[in-house]
Amino acid sequence: MNFIVKNIIRFIILILLQVTVFNNIQLSGFINPYLYVLFILLLPFETPPWLLLILSFFMGLSIDIFSNTIGIHASACVFMGFIRPFILNYISVRDNYESNIEQGLYVYGFSWFFKYALILILAHHSFLFIVEVFSFQNFGDTLIRILLSSIFTLILVITSQFIISKK
Amino acid sequence: MKNLLQIIVRFHFTILFLIIELVCLLLIVNNNNYHKTVFLNSNNAISGGIYEKVTSFSDYIRLTEINDKLSTENTLLHNLLAENYKLSADSFFYYEDSLFKQQYVYRSAKIINNSINKQRNYITLDKGRNQGIKPEMGVITSNGAIGIIKSVSDNYSTVLSLLNSRLKISAKIKKNNHHGSLYWDGKDYRKARLTEIPSHVDINVGDTIITSSYSSVFPEGVLLGTADEILPTTGGNFREIIILLSNDFNQLSYVNVIGDLLKNERIELETEVEK
Numbered sequence: 001m002n003f004i005v006k007n008i009i010r011f012i013i014l015i016l017l018q019v020t021v022f023n024n025i026q027l028s029g030f031i032n033p034y035l036y037v038l039f040i041l042l043l044p045f046e047t048p049p050w051l052l053l054i055l056s057f058f059m060g061l062s063i064d065i066f067s068n069t070i071g072i073h074a075s076a077c078v079f080m081g082f083i084r085p086f087i088l089n090y091i092s093v094r095d096n097y098e099s100n101i102e103q104g105l106y107v108y109g110f111s112w113f114f115k116y117a118l119i120l121i122l123a124h125h126s127f128l129f130i131v132e133v134f135s136f137q138n139f140g141d142t143l144i145r146i147l148l149s150s151i152f153t154l155i156l157v158i159t160s161q162f163i164i165s166k167k
Numbered sequence: 168m169k170n171l172l173q174i175i176v177r178f179h180f181t182i183l184f185l186i187i188e189l190v191c192l193l194l195i196v197n198n199n200n201y202h203k204t205v206f207l208n209s210n211n212a213i214s215g216g217i218y219e220k221v222t223s224f225s226d227y228i229r230l231t232e233i234n235d236k237l238s239t240e241n242t243l244l245h246n247l248l249a250e251n252y253k254l255s256a257d258s259f260f261y262y263e264d265s266l267f268k269q270q271y272v273y274r275s276a277k278i279i280n281n282s283i284n285k286q287r288n289y290i291t292l293d294k295g296r297n298q299g300i301k302p303e304m305g306v307i308t309s310n311g312a313i314g315i316i317k318s319v320s321d322n323y324s325t326v327l328s329l330l331n332s333r334l335k336i337s338a339k340i341k342k343n344n345h346h347g348s349l350y351w352d353g354k355d356y357r358k359a360r361l362t363e364i365p366s367h368v369d370i371n372v373g374d375t376i377i378t379s380s381y382s383s384v385f386p387e388g389v390l391l392g393t394a395d396e397i398l399p400t401t402g403g404n405f406r407e408i409i410i411l412l413s414n415d416f417n418q419l420s421y422v423n424v425i426g427d428l429l430k431n432e433r434i435e436l437e438t439e440v441e442k
Binding site: 049054072081131 | 179180181183184187188191192193194195196197198199201202205206
């Protein structure tokens with residue numbers, strides 16, 4: 001039961017952090033970090049797929065409600081939740097994933113977590129920014145926004161892992 | 168049924184994903200103005216294309232009818248050819264005589280969208296500014312008046328249909344030249360109303376109603392319809408007449424757009440007087 005409470009607290013903290021701090025960071029209109037995806041990254045391995053999708057949906061929707069973009073973050077999050085099991089399969093470690101363990105930085109090593117987070121953040125940001133502009137005009141600009149924001153979010157995610165693990 | 172259930176159970180993850188994404192899309196389109204416009208615009212592009220296909224198909228089906236109409240019109244025009252008239256040796260005229268100056272130019276156009284079931288009906292034509300069509304030109308068929316060009320884009324134009332409660336057309340009774348104005352009351356697409364006819368005027372059911380020369384849009388004498396029912400006067404000096412329109416607005420396909428070459432001159436003169 002402990003990890004359920006932990007996830008709920010993480011859910012709330014991440015939403016508050018996102019809407020109060022990170023939504024206000026808009027460097028040159030190209031970098032918008034979205035740290036809240038950390039919630040989906042850190043859900044336990046054995047979360048049932050359907051629950052994963054629904055949790056992702058509500059995570060995105062909560063962000064949407066605060067930033068007046070109903071549906072946009074939700075759709076990106078659901079997409080991220082959808083591909084998460086496939087990514088986990090793709091970059092699986094030698095032994096099977098142990099149950100009840102959250103995929104933090106030091107469970108399977110830095111390079112594993114880096115790969116895992118990079119792919120999912122890229123997928124989430126691509127979906128998000130494409131849905132946000134809703135057209136393929138000026139696709140170059142969209143691509144730059146996706147890449148820069150992904151890098152920034154990735155840095156934040158990894159930093160947050162370091163901070164938490166040092167405690 | 169069992170197989171279907173099995174498929175649903177097996178792919179429940181993907182199916183759930185698709186359903187949630189669909190919900191998200193609905194939320195996005197309904198709640199964000201920008202996305203709504205983009206979505207509706209692309210929707211319009213698709214529906215416009217479909218309309219055009221449907222029209223071309225229904226036109227094909229009605230080819231016989233249209234051919235009939237065209238051939239009768241052809242015969243009529245043949246009868247008007249110069250060769251059909253015997254030149255009298257007693258008189259002559261110059262071809263460039265100013266008495267015969269051309270006033271009206273006709274341009275043929277095709278209807279690609281039309282409606283008859285609203286209060287304000289509009290028609291879309293497949294010709295526009297590039298083909299010489301301008302706002303306020305008259306639109307007719309061989310059966311009579313249709314409406315007035317409202318706005319034009321490069322290759323399309325919209326027509327304020329006679330079946331539009333905002334349009335009033337200056338009309339007259341053919342046999343005694345009494346003027347009135349014709350408008351649509353928004354009820355039956357085959358019938359319009361003629362108002363401002365003095366109550367002493369002699370009019371019978373079946374009398375022909377044509378456009379008057381007061382309008383700068385239509386030439387004089389374009390057919391509008393026939394009197395169908397003469398309403399009793401309600402004490403005033405004027406009476407209303409219900410007109411059976413000569414055009415069946417539900418069956419239009421090709422129209423002529425009338426350009427008046429002397430219109431500017433006329434309007435200039437008329438506004439000069441008003442100064």
